[in-house]
Amino acid sequence: MEPREDFEAFARARWVPLLRTATLLTGDAHAAEDLVQETLARAAQRWSVVSSAGSPEAYVRRILYTRSVDAWRWRRHQPDPVEVTERLGSRSRDHEVDADARLTLADALARLTPKQRAVLVLRFYEDRTEVEAAEALGCSVNTVKSQTRHALARLRALAPELAPTFGRTEVRR
Amino acid sequence: MTSSPLGSALDGLVKDVRPSAGPPVEALWAQGARRRARTRLGGGAAALLALALVAFVSWPSLSQPAPPTTPQPAQTVAPDTYPSVLAHPYFAADALTAHRAMTVAVLDGSTVYTIDSKGTAWKLPGSWNQRSYAALSPNGRWLVDGRRVYDLVKGTSASVVQPGAPDDTQLWAAWAPDSAHYARAYEPSSDVVVSTPDGTQLTIPGASALEQVTRGSMVMGGWLDDRTLMVAYGSQSEAAMEIQTWSIGDDSWRARGQLTYPETLNLTSTVAAVSPDGRTVAMSASDTSRIDDSALVTWDLAGLLSSGQPTPARIVLLHSRYSVDGITWRGGTPLVTVSGHTGPVAGPPLVGSTAGFAGQMSWRQDAFAGSPYWNSAAVWRARLVVWTTIPLALFGVWLLWRAGLWVARRLGIIDGPLPLRFDLAWWRR
Numbered sequence: 001m002e003p004r005e006d007f008e009a010f011a012r013a014r015w016v017p018l019l020r021t022a023t024l025l026t027g028d029a030h031a032a033e034d035l036v037q038e039t040l041a042r043a044a045q046r047w048s049v050v051s052s053a054g055s056p057e058a059y060v061r062r063i064l065y066t067r068s069v070d071a072w073r074w075r076r077h078q079p080d081p082v083e084v085t086e087r088l089g090s091r092s093r094d095h096e097v098d099a100d101a102r103l104t105l106a107d108a109l110a111r112l113t114p115k116q117r118a119v120l121v122l123r124f125y126e127d128r129t130e131v132e133a134a135e136a137l138g139c140s141v142n143t144v145k146s147q148t149r150h151a152l153a154r155l156r157a158l159a160p161e162l163a164p165t166f167g168r169t170e171v172r173r
Numbered sequence: 174m175t176s177s178p179l180g181s182a183l184d185g186l187v188k189d190v191r192p193s194a195g196p197p198v199e200a201l202w203a204q205g206a207r208r209r210a211r212t213r214l215g216g217g218a219a220a221l222l223a224l225a226l227v228a229f230v231s232w233p234s235l236s237q238p239a240p241p242t243t244p245q246p247a248q249t250v251a252p253d254t255y256p257s258v259l260a261h262p263y264f265a266a267d268a269l270t271a272h273r274a275m276t277v278a279v280l281d282g283s284t285v286y287t288i289d290s291k292g293t294a295w296k297l298p299g300s301w302n303q304r305s306y307a308a309l310s311p312n313g314r315w316l317v318d319g320r321r322v323y324d325l326v327k328g329t330s331a332s333v334v335q336p337g338a339p340d341d342t343q344l345w346a347a348w349a350p351d352s353a354h355y356a357r358a359y360e361p362s363s364d365v366v367v368s369t370p371d372g373t374q375l376t377i378p379g380a381s382a383l384e385q386v387t388r389g390s391m392v393m394g395g396w397l398d399d400r401t402l403m404v405a406y407g408s409q410s411e412a413a414m415e416i417q418t419w420s421i422g423d424d425s426w427r428a429r430g431q432l433t434y435p436e437t438l439n440l441t442s443t444v445a446a447v448s449p450d451g452r453t454v455a456m457s458a459s460d461t462s463r464i465d466d467s468a469l470v471t472w473d474l475a476g477l478l479s480s481g482q483p484t485p486a487r488i489v490l491l492h493s494r495y496s497v498d499g500i501t502w503r504g505g506t507p508l509v510t511v512s513g514h515t516g517p518v519a520g521p522p523l524v525g526s527t528a529g530f531a532g533q534m535s536w537r538q539d540a541f542a543g544s545p546y547w548n549s550a551a552v553w554r555a556r557l558v559v560w561t562t563i564p565l566a567l568f569g570v571w572l573l574w575r576a577g578l579w580v581a582r583r584l585g586i587i588d589g590p591l592p593l594r595f596d597l598a599w600w601r602r
Contacts, residue, residue, distance in 0.1 A: 008198040020187040044205020
């Protein structure tokens with residue numbers, strides 16, 4: 001398959017999963033779409049290297065997480081937590097999870113640092129090990145551990161009513 | 174995807190995320206292609222710029238005038254310019270390929286640089302610790318450094334005659350105003366050797382007779398005219414020097430009287446100069462009654478030679494903790510070199526230098542007859558070397574790092590794409 005066709009097939013197949021992850025990382029649908037587009041453009045820039053690695057997904061996700069944490073523009077455009085709450089929380093009011101809990105969680109997530117958010121998404125949304133999370137973020141395993149601990153502690157402080165969700169069992173994972 | 178309560182909660186937040194449209198794959202690919210082209214273009218431009226920079230600062234012929242193809246006759250006409258700034262030539266060409274009379278010689282550590290009237294610098298071949306001085310002849314053609322005498326116009330050099338005592342060390346060298354002879358002095362033998370640039374050594378009466386009347390510690394020397402050499406010996410009285418002169422062809426030295434100075438002065442024997450008209454002698458000194466204060470001391474030689482009476486010193490404090498690295502003359506006014514800057518003891522310097530370029534300086538006699546000349550190419554070369562050394566070194570390390578990774582991946586030593594950035598976590602994995 002030609003590199004271009006290969007890239008286009010990959011982008012179409014992974015667009016939605018990447019967008020969901022980016023939404024958790026940015027807390028904003030528009031910013032998430034910008035982040036995914038930036039990520040895919042960077043992947044396209046080096047597609048011959050990315051595709052030859054055998055696992056383009058892993059490489060693209062590393063770009064996604066690195067950009068979400070490092071890039072000043074994502075940080076500069078950090079959405080207002082209230083706005084995030086409205087966007088993330090209102091999208092699925094009819095979902096089985098309680099709408100109030102969803103609003104609270106979205107609000108608490110928005111108040112974390114980008115790196116804390118990225119660690120939580122990697123560890124609990126994508127179910128990655130600490131080693132895999134460290135590799136994706138380009139940091140040490142100890143950093144992942146400490147960031148996870150701090151993020152969960154902050155979530156417990158911000159949303160004590162969701163304490164069972166952020167319980168101590170999460171830390172030991 | 175997840176099994177923990179938090180994972181489920183996060184999944185619930187984005188489970189219903191649906192993009193309004195599909196990915197703009199064609200635009201993304203085009204954007205990636207543009208970035209790829211820009212990166213390659215930028216990388217190529219950066220590499221070319223780095224190469225050009227390295228070539229500019231390290232390839233002397235890019236900023237130096239081409240040497241004449243045939244040896245030039247001795248330059249007896251005074252240069253119409255002198256360099257207003259002496260720029261450190263980090264990658265200078267061989268001075269013997271310049272084939273021109275020079276304006277100044279700089280002894281920087283054990284390396285000698287010669288600089289012409291327009292500020293272009295060359296480096297003398299060889300570098301050894303025994304270089305105590307680098308004395309440029311008054312006409313700028315010859316240079317003697319204690320081991321060899323160099324003809325800068327013809328581009329040749331020859332060994333100089335060494336005195337008999339093997340443990341002698343070199344003190345100073347002084348050229349006659351017409352550049353036809355030069356004298357070299359050694360200690361502790363107090364030997365004085367007078368030679369011509371072509372290597373002929375003149376017969377000169379020994380210093381032993383002088384030592385009978387003096388303490389035997391030679392201080393300084395210079396030429397009063399084209400044929401008369403003067404040396405100053407430390408006197409038995411602490412704060413005076415005995416002056417002796419010898420003219421070419423004479424069979425003995427003549428005692429001419431004393432130069433006196435305050436006991437608080439500590440004279441620097443290797444930094445001294447007689448004015449071209451032979452009427453004044455100047456020496457560097459430090460005033461021991463003050464902390465770290467250099468001084469320029471001058472004596473009226475003409476008065477001493479005519480009257481034979483002890484001549485007192487005139488002292489000008491330089492208010493500098495740096496010592497004087499050279500003395501030259503502009504008319505009857507002494508110019509001193511301190512920390513790479515040369516000028517009158519009062520007022521702004523005539524010649525500056527780029528950072529870190531300092532040392533003993535020896536100027537041709539008529540160096541300051543012309544107007545100042547600013548050699549911007551030489552100055553910028555020196556500045557660029559200082560400014561770009563660290564960035565270029567880092568760039569080189571980065572290039573090696575990337576090249577090493579590329580090779581390692583090609584050889585299968587490491588798997589996967591190159592890391593997005595250099596970090597210890599990737600390195601340790």
